[in-house]
Amino acid sequence: MALAKLKSDTTEARLAGVTLPTGAAWANAARADAMARVREMGLPTKRDEYWKYTDPTTLTDAAAGKAALFHNDEAALFDAVDRVRVVFVDGVFDAEASDDLAAEGLEIERLADAMAADIHWAKDIYGVLEARGQKPVPRTLAALNTAMATDGVVIRATAKAAKPVNLIYLHRDETSDAVLHNLVKVEAGAEVTLLETGPAAARFSKLLEVDVADGGTFHHVRAQGRDHERRAVTHCFARIAAESTFKSFTLTFNGVLTRNECVLEIIGDDATAHVAGICVGDGKDFHHDDTVFITHDAVNCESRQVFKKVLRNGATGVFQGKILVKEGAQKTDGYQISQSLLLDDDSQFLAKPELEIYADDVACSHGSTSGAIDETALFYLRSRGVSHDDARNLLTLSFLAEALEEIADESLAEDLRDRLEGWLARHR
Amino acid sequence: MLEIKGLEVKLEEEDKQILKGVDLKIEPGMVHAIMGPNGSGKSTLSYVLSGRDGYEVTGGSATLEGNDLLDMEPEERAALGLFLAFQYPVEIPGVGNMTFLRTAVNAQRKARGEEELSAADFLKEVRAKAKSLKIDADMLKRPVNVGFSGGEKKRNEILQMAMLEPKMCILDETDSGLDVDAMKLVSEGVNALRSEGRSFLVITHYQRLLDHIKPDIVHIMADGRIVKSGGPELALEVENNGYADILAEVA
Numbered sequence: 001m002a003l004a005k006l007k008s009d010t011t012e013a014r015l016a017g018v019t020l021p022t023g024a025a026w027a028n029a030a031r032a033d034a035m036a037r038v039r040e041m042g043l044p045t046k047r048d049e050y051w052k053y054t055d056p057t058t059l060t061d062a063a064a065g066k067a068a069l070f071h072n073d074e075a076a077l078f079d080a081v082d083r084v085r086v087v088f089v090d091g092v093f094d095a096e097a098s099d100d101l102a103a104e105g106l107e108i109e110r111l112a113d114a115m116a117a118d119i120h121w122a123k124d125i126y127g128v129l130e131a132r133g134q135k136p137v138p139r140t141l142a143a144l145n146t147a148m149a150t151d152g153v154v155i156r157a158t159a160k161a162a163k164p165v166n167l168i169y170l171h172r173d174e175t176s177d178a179v180l181h182n183l184v185k186v187e188a189g190a191e192v193t194l195l196e197t198g199p200a201a202a203r204f205s206k207l208l209e210v211d212v213a214d215g216g217t218f219h220h221v222r223a224q225g226r227d228h229e230r231r232a233v234t235h236c237f238a239r240i241a242a243e244s245t246f247k248s249f250t251l252t253f254n255g256v257l258t259r260n261e262c263v264l265e266i267i268g269d270d271a272t273a274h275v276a277g278i279c280v281g282d283g284k285d286f287h288h289d290d291t292v293f294i295t296h297d298a299v300n301c302e303s304r305q306v307f308k309k310v311l312r313n314g315a316t317g318v319f320q321g322k323i324l325v326k327e328g329a330q331k332t333d334g335y336q337i338s339q340s341l342l343l344d345d346d347s348q349f350l351a352k353p354e355l356e357i358y359a360d361d362v363a364c365s366h367g368s369t370s371g372a373i374d375e376t377a378l379f380y381l382r383s384r385g386v387s388h389d390d391a392r393n394l395l396t397l398s399f400l401a402e403a404l405e406e407i408a409d410e411s412l413a414e415d416l417r418d419r420l421e422g423w424l425a426r427h428r
Numbered sequence: 429m430l431e432i433k434g435l436e437v438k439l440e441e442e443d444k445q446i447l448k449g450v451d452l453k454i455e456p457g458m459v460h461a462i463m464g465p466n467g468s469g470k471s472t473l474s475y476v477l478s479g480r481d482g483y484e485v486t487g488g489s490a491t492l493e494g495n496d497l498l499d500m501e502p503e504e505r506a507a508l509g510l511f512l513a514f515q516y517p518v519e520i521p522g523v524g525n526m527t528f529l530r531t532a533v534n535a536q537r538k539a540r541g542e543e544e545l546s547a548a549d550f551l552k553e554v555r556a557k558a559k560s561l562k563i564d565a566d567m568l569k570r571p572v573n574v575g576f577s578g579g580e581k582k583r584n585e586i587l588q589m590a591m592l593e594p595k596m597c598i599l600d601e602t603d604s605g606l607d608v609d610a611m612k613l614v615s616e617g618v619n620a621l622r623s624e625g626r627s628f629l630v631i632t633h634y635q636r637l638l639d640h641i642k643p644d645i646v647h648i649m650a651d652g653r654i655v656k657s658g659g660p661e662l663a664l665e666v667e668n669n670g671y672a673d674i675l676a677e678v679a
Contacts, residue, residue, distance in 0.1 A: 375481065380518040381528075383478050384588060385506035385536035394523055394531065401522020401571075 007042030014043055014062050014144070021150045023115035030127040034146035037131065041138040050137055053318040053350045054259055054289040059141060059233050064177035064203035067229035070254075074422065076168070077197045077223055078415055083166040084108065086153055090171060090201050091178020093151050097168075101153075104162035106192065111152035111181055122154050125183050129209040129237040133263035137293060142235040142261070145207040149181030156185045157192035157216070164193035164219075169200035171227055176201035182208045186216035186244070193409070194218070199225025199255075200232065210238040212246055214268060220248035221412050223419065224258060228285070231257040242268025242298070249407045251416050252279040252288055253423055259289040266329075269299045276306040276406035280420065282427045284314030284346070290338075292321040296362075300331040308403040309340040310396055311347035312427065322354040325362050334364035341399045342370055343392075393424040429493060429627040430454040430477075430596050436487035437469075437476050446472045448652035449488065454596070459628040461638055463663060464649035465671045470631045471515065473649075474600045478512040479505050492596055506532075507539035509595030513585040513602050520572040525584065528572045529554060533591055557590045561617045579610030586617035597621070598629045603637040615640030635667035650675055 015038070020031045044056040058065055086108070087097035093110055101108035114122040127146040133139060155165055167182065178201035186192060190213075200206065212218050224232060232255060240246045252258050264273045279288040294303045309317035319338040340349035351368040373395050381391035397420065407413040430452070437447040446469045454460050464470050476483050477490055479502035490497045497505055520528065534544040545553070558568055561583045573581050582602055589597055599618070603611055618628070618641050630641055638646070638660065646662040647654045650671070655678045656662065665674065 374518075377518045377520055379480050379502060380514065380520075381532075382502035383480075383506055383512050383514075384528075384532035384592065385503050385539065386532055387503050387535060388501065390531065390535065391503075394528070395520070398520050398522040398571075404522075 003045070003047050004042075006045050006047065010045055010060055011039060011043045014060050016062065018148065020147060023112070024118045024120070026123045027115035027126070030123070031147050033131070034127050034143045037134060037143040038140055038147060041134065041140045041143065043140050043144070050291065050320060053320070054257070054287065056141070058231055058257060059203070059259070064175060065229070065231065066174050067171070067202035067227055067231070068174060069171060070199070070225070070227040072226065077419065078166060078195055078412065081164065081166070081195070081411070083164045083195060085166050085168055087168045087170060088151065088178070088180060088200070090173045090176035091151060091180055091204070103165070105157060105159035105190065106161045106165065107156040107158065108165065109154050111154055111183070112150055114154045121156065121185060122183055125185060125209050125211050126181070129211065129239055130207065130235070132239070132265060133237040133293070139235060139261060139263070141205060141233050142207055142237070145179055145181055145205045145235070149179045149207065152181040152183070154183040155192065155194070156187065157190040158187050159190050161190070161192040164195050166195040166197065169196065169198035169204070169225070171199040171201055171225065171230065174202060177203045179205045180207070182206070184208070184210045184218065186210070186212045186218050188213040189215040191217035192219070194220045195412070196222040197225070199227040199230045202230060204230065204232040204234070206232070206234045208234075208236045210236065210246065212238065212240050212244040214242045215244055216241070217245045218247070219408060221407055221409070221416075222248070222250045223416060224250065224252040224255065226253040228254045228256065230255045233259045234261065236262045238264045238273070240264060240266045240268065240271045240273050243270045244268065245272045247274045247406065247408060248276070249403075250277040251419070252277065253419070254281065254286065255288070256285050257287050259291065261291045262293070264294045264303070266294070266296050266298050266301045266303065269301065271298060271301045273301070274304040274406055276304070276403045278308050278400050278403045278420070279317060280310040280423055281315035281317065282312050286311070286315035287318075288316070289318035290321070294323050294334070296323070296325045296329040296332045296334065298329060301329070302333040303335070304406070305336040305338070306403045306406050307338040308400050309349060310343065310400070311340055311349060312343035314346035316347070317349045319350070319368070320352045321366070322356065323364055323366070325357040325359050325364065327358040329359045330361040332359060332362040332364065334362070336366035337402075338368045339399070340370045341396060342372055389428050393421070396424055397421065429456045430490070430629070432488070432490045434488035435476070435485070435490055437472060437483050437485050440482050440484045445486075446483070446652055447476070450652070450654055452647065452654060454627045454629060456627055457624040458645065459622065459630065459641065459643045461630040461632060461643040461646045461663065462649050462654070463632060463646060463666055468649045469652040470649055471600055474512055474598045474631055477598060478502060478510060503535065503539070506592070507536045511589050511592055511594035511597045513582075513589060513597065513599045515601040515604055517573050517581040517585055519574045521574050523572050525570055525572050526554065526568045529588065529591055532588065536592060554591060558587055560620065561587050561590070562613060563587055578605035579607065579613070582606060582610065582614050583617065586614055590617065590621060595625060596627050596629070598631065600631050601633065602630070603632055603634060611637060612640060635663040638663045648674055
């Protein structure tokens, strides 16, 4: 079948029966525009260049698959952190379980309320950053999210936020199919930390649009839940202005399919954009894909991509990372590293690093490696009395350290490190 | 303490015999030194005793206080009281030196059925021992051996030895890469650990380390065997005349 026909069939099959939610006029227009983008670009198939390593079928099917709930007795992540908790159960806001949507320096609203208002700042961001991120690589599942989403939060940071906002995604229904769309607007000089935790649903489409104004700071730390059968496609689109900072870190445990796309556009001079991730997977059903696209369109900016994957028993990891340095984006400092630790011969890591540079005074480096545990280091630890499994786990944490160090807040990093230790201890 | 009888070892991956019948007996509290030219099998002996992969024992035995070492995992040998100070200590990024030390100490205690050391007790002990080796708080906090100078790495090995309190310490070319001052500091660290119940096997090319760590008995190893044993004067003989004379004499 020709690719165009395959794509349009896939798209129409998915859209059959979908009706767009309604709200204020601008919101209706944003959704209609997004739907037009979906039809124009078509949903992805395995024959698309950027889906070569990850089969999108279960993400584009009309019906979501089933995912068993994962029960564990661990305390909720970041429990000791003073934060504004915003709880969603299977993709639906739960007011009762959530804190008051308020903190000094922040305005927090439900997406549905913002989209019902005739005049709202969300108009300039909702679907706008997503649309900007559709070229040169189409991300049709993101456009579909913009068209369909009814829930989520919109956050405006007007100063240094008194506490972080934690979006908590609970999964209670084995067949839930959740769509969430969140916006963050960081005003000039303001600062906010967004935490996201939990598996969310059997199938989860989540989109985050972040607009960081001059001198703003956005920190993002996310831990995707441990449910083994869950599927997720997430997108982050950010526009990063002068002298601002954007830092995003994602930890992924388990899941049959996770595709995390991060599309960053640096538009102001002297800005910093870091995106990092760790995934740990055990078993041939584990498939994790990080796809990153960073565009430098300003002078003297720094970007970093640090991705580490621990794969065992036939797990698969994918990394597609691109740095695009536009004409005139001089003094760009771009760094990209993607590494996998393969704990057996059956696991695989597929990496596609890309650099595209149109400026002549830049420093861009990239590297990608796959390797096993270092036998000499293993012997060194064992010769000190550390058991084989503990030594292997210590060396695994050692391998992951560079990515964990990307988290600016040490107590958050420590929480995630504890989770990793727990996971490693269970997967011997 | 340590008794090695007719130990024969070949490389696992190729048909190359490295040790061709090593006999060695070290009594408690004694310091033995093994000297010998490159390729004589000195380092192989230390690795085989501590349980590194890649070697196949084709004959003989090695026991520590009567326990058969060769059948044990490296961590079991460590728990029994064997310690190898590495010629090239390994860098482990992302794992703090202190975390590593505490993990090792408690793993051994656990393996011996002892209680784990409390965080406070551990800290107190490690600080005191680090101080005598001139290891500062920063070195303790840094990742294991990462960015350490040659001397710092070797001092860190001795700190591990001091914390783990082994019965049988093997020092594999601990003097390599050390300047005079560092060698003095490391030697003082080792000498402080000498006791009636603790034995040492010091492997070295050069006599100079043995000026600082005075051995009771010196062995010369060549071509996979111990070819001559004697008192400390044997080391001086090597220093003055090289190995050629001794090897010619025993040939």
